[in-house]
Amino acid sequence: MTEILFYSFAFIAIISAFFILFTNNVLHAALALIITFLGVTALYVFAHAEFLAVTQIMIYVGGIVVLIIFGVMLTNKAGTSHYKTGSTHRFMGAVVAIGAMSMLIYGILKINFKAIERVGQGGIEELGVGLMTGYVLPFELAAILLLVALIGAAVIAGQDLKNTENK
Amino acid sequence: MIPIEHYYLVSAVLFAIGLAIVITRRNAVLVLMGIELMLNAANINFIAISQHAGVPGQFFALFVIVIAAAEVAVALAIIIRVYRHFKTINLDEVNEIKD
Structure with a gap:
């Protein structure tokens, strides 16, 4: 049960991150950012870091995203642009991002996690x-x-x- | 018990998406969102390791959150200033330092 919840929250976080990457509407991107942060918060809870999870919700979702939405609204002319934006360098961006991701995953799969000495989880x-x-x-x-x-x-x-x- | 590798893999994917957002998007606010996403992806690693290696990982994550809050405040102030000067926040059009 825990596994299913973990993977669905991770899936939600990644899907909404992809939505930020591909949407053309800045406000929709800000709302998808909230979903991503909440998904990451759920991962914190699964890692037994409840205080960090509450801090994440209060600071990221309650503070930073609100600031970002203020920024979006202050930097758009009212009624003209409808918060539209485009993207450039798509090919280079994909190459760099996929390269960085495969390098990170290659490194992660090389780590010997069993060597970590367990000192217990901090409350x-x-x-x-x-x-x-x-x-x-x-x-x-x-x-x-x-x-x-x-x-x-x-x-x-x-x-x-x-x-x-x-x- | 979820293996630590899976936290790390989720974090790697989120980091790569954040990097792609920073590279491809030209709206300054969206670039800022990409940076926040990358900081958050790094935080997942600290938290994931803290469930085995003890509480220091949580301190690192806490201070990363504080730095992110300070950074986003200053960055948005700069973006608003740039918008007032150039009347746009498209980063390709903001290409001169003085008038």
């Missing part, structure tokens, strides 16, 4: 304690990075105050 307690002890430096750096990115995004996208005052 959410271990995650919380780790963030406050061994991983406190990257945790704080991530906080500073988010602040810098927030200020930077506001400065880059905000209206130029001096120019608007002069007009």
Whole structure:
């Protein structure tokens, strides 16, 4: 039963990723991206990473996709383009992507997964304690990075105050 | 129990699709979606290995998610700025640095 669910969620994720690749409508692509992220989230749950699954839904589906949809709407002239877009370099893209995929799959099939020593799966307690002890430096750096990115995004996208005052 | 190889294979396929999106699509927002897809595919590997090798994989995945959130905010700010200047976000037409 678990296997069937795992493969159907993986299938859903891959199919909607292909939909992003082939659709001509940017908004449809953004919605397919939500399905892909939810499918990947299901894979996280099967790997016993429930906290990461909830984080993925909250940040990717709740934050990043909403931001992307805002971006789509802010960069289309109302009523003229209908969110259409095309694609180029199809042959080279297919060659590079299939080449990268076959290289990755070749490497994966060479890995000896049985050599991994099992130390057990970490629960959410271990995650919380780790963030406050061994991983406190990257945790704080991530906080500073988010602040810098927030200020930077506001400065880059905000209206130029001096120019608007002069007009 | 699903073997780790299968997580890795799903991740490889998703990564290749993301790469194809970045190469073939010319809309800047779609290219950004491709990058997010590739970051997410890399995350699957970390999570899959963390169910055997312990909790560090989950920390890596957590920080990848944080970096992705910061990256998408800055990238969308740049895209909006580019749209204001060039009136398009077709990456083939955005080909000059100054006016």
